Amino acid sequence: MTHANFPMPALPDDLRAQGVFVNLEGDYTYLGDGYYRSIEAEHEGMLAFPSPQAAIDAYVVPLALSKAQAAGIPIPDWEIVNDQAVNLAPPLVAYPINPFQDEGILIADHAGLTEAFKSLTMSNKYAVVCQAMQADARIDTLRLVLGKCLKPEYADLAEKLWRTFHIPLARVKIIVTEKQHLFSAIQPLKKEELTQNEKAIIKEAGLWRA
Amino acid sequence: MARLAIFTERYTIRRAVELTALTNFRIAAAKLGHDCDFLFRSEIMNIPRYDGLLIRALTDPLNTSYVAARLAEVHGLRVIDAPDSIMVCCDKVNMYQHLMRAGVPIPDTCFLTEDEVTVEQARELFESYGRPLVLKAPNSSFSAYVEKVHDEAAFVKVGKRFLRRADRLVVQQYLPSSFDWRVTILDGKVLFAVKYVMAQGAWKAHDKDTEGRPNICEVVGVEKSQIDPRLIEVSLKAGASIGRSLYGVDLKEIDGSFMVIEVNDNPNIDAGVEDINSPEVYRNVVRHLAGEPWEGWYELKSGASA
Numbered sequence: 001m002t003h004a005n006f007p008m009p010a011l012p013d014d015l016r017a018q019g020v021f022v023n024l025e026g027d028y029t030y031l032g033d034g035y036y037r038s039i040e041a042e043h044e045g046m047l048a049f050p051s052p053q054a055a056i057d058a059y060v061v062p063l064a065l066s067k068a069q070a071a072g073i074p075i076p077d078w079e080i081v082n083d084q085a086v087n088l089a090p091p092l093v094a095y096p097i098n099p100f101q102d103e104g105i106l107i108a109d110h111a112g113l114t115e116a117f118k119s120l121t122m123s124n125k126y127a128v129v130c131q132a133m134q135a136d137a138r139i140d141t142l143r144l145v146l147g148k149c150l151k152p153e154y155a156d157l158a159e160k161l162w163r164t165f166h167i168p169l170a171r172v173k174i175i176v177t178e179k180q181h182l183f184s185a186i187q188p189l190k191k192e193e194l195t196q197n198e199k200a201i202i203k204e205a206g207l208w209r210a
Numbered sequence: 211m212a213r214l215a216i217f218t219e220r221y222t223i224r225r226a227v228e229l230t231a232l233t234n235f236r237i238a239a240a241k242l243g244h245d246c247d248f249l250f251r252s253e254i255m256n257i258p259r260y261d262g263l264l265i266r267a268l269t270d271p272l273n274t275s276y277v278a279a280r281l282a283e284v285h286g287l288r289v290i291d292a293p294d295s296i297m298v299c300c301d302k303v304n305m306y307q308h309l310m311r312a313g314v315p316i317p318d319t320c321f322l323t324e325d326e327v328t329v330e331q332a333r334e335l336f337e338s339y340g341r342p343l344v345l346k347a348p349n350s351s352f353s354a355y356v357e358k359v360h361d362e363a364a365f366v367k368v369g370k371r372f373l374r375r376a377d378r379l380v381v382q383q384y385l386p387s388s389f390d391w392r393v394t395i396l397d398g399k400v401l402f403a404v405k406y407v408m409a410q411g412a413w414k415a416h417d418k419d420t421e422g423r424p425n426i427c428e429v430v431g432v433e434k435s436q437i438d439p440r441l442i443e444v445s446l447k448a449g450a451s452i453g454r455s456l457y458g459v460d461l462k463e464i465d466g467s468f469m470v471i472e473v474n475d476n477p478n479i480d481a482g483v484e485d486i487n488s489p490e491v492y493r494n495v496v497r498h499l500a501g502e503p504w505e506g507w508y509e510l511k512s513g514a515s516a
Binding site for chain 1: 250251252254255258270271272273274276277280281284285286293294297301303304307311323348349375376377378
């Protein structure tokens, strides 16, 4: 069995350097305006953060899990399934793999599987990625701004997520267990949603444009 | 012996020509001494066990087929379609930008944001590109979400509708033709070429008649000796502008020159259709996946950028 290798350019020491484009749109969804800004920057010969491929790696949950695991970030047990014949037992977090949905669903027990899968698979058309949760685990959200998070307990993880995924602004779903923080998924965090303290992180990096 | 896999999905094997083609890949692998399994979605985690992966399913960067391709790549497999090629070809804005940057001849083309889809913009584009115009949603396939517009009102109406699918709209000069060339290439070599001859009254390969029924092109095989070298040159240049994966390059022949209409990843290889004059296509794809040498109809000269 080989190990996954996601080659990525190194983050520049100075994000303001010439030829570097830090995309602060915050929503890098495929075919969205933020995604196209990265594409346009690359076509102009700039090093874009995120690159279009990095954006897809981050938002497509099975790829994000693989990338996190390859970087040594703890992840939950997971599998890709076609229908509710899931090997993992609830409680589960399930995310769709299709171009039309991105929100995950927490499935507390077997009774919730049928309805959740009908929605996530769009009536058995698309696949779903399931992640195991312990009964006493909870989901938390880490707001990532240029590798920093205002919650002190996530400072190290935030830095590692930035170095792994190159996503300047993100909501990161974390499964919090008694012993670990497990990476679950990355979702958009639009620039307009930033708090004043989060904007200050961007200003400190010299990247703020009103 | 290489361990190969074909990732496919149930809708890919609905038609006999698709099922036969999949079987032909597997037979070719067996004859060449390789193992070849079919892989379905729930078996994606088995990908690292293989040496090469062929994607034969509808591709989209947000679909399972892309997950399969990307996982194969990061685990060091040879993979067709390469994920970066899926990413480029599934988005016509990105694809045309690659072609433009490489100087590949294409119809006059521009990209608009929602704010730019206006009557005034339409008027300017009709003046510069001619009438009608072709509007394309970036993530369309099989000619869906590709429409001709003849006036400013239709331009705005269709444009806004397509912008529900993406934040960019492709606007292109209309070039009428009775057929498109389809040149299928892999790793900078031509696998085969066919003609997609438009159906009666149709203007694109997958059109609809006035009652909304499919009006599909006829696929006509072409002998290697019938191919104009300039067609090959433009096709290979178009493919090279994107990568070295498997592409179906669609071209129009206009007054003796060739214009690229699209470069498609995951091109059709239907048994008895696209392979009509190139039964060796299955062996060649398998050889490529197995890392063995193979010869195409033509190939990029070594050292040529395209």
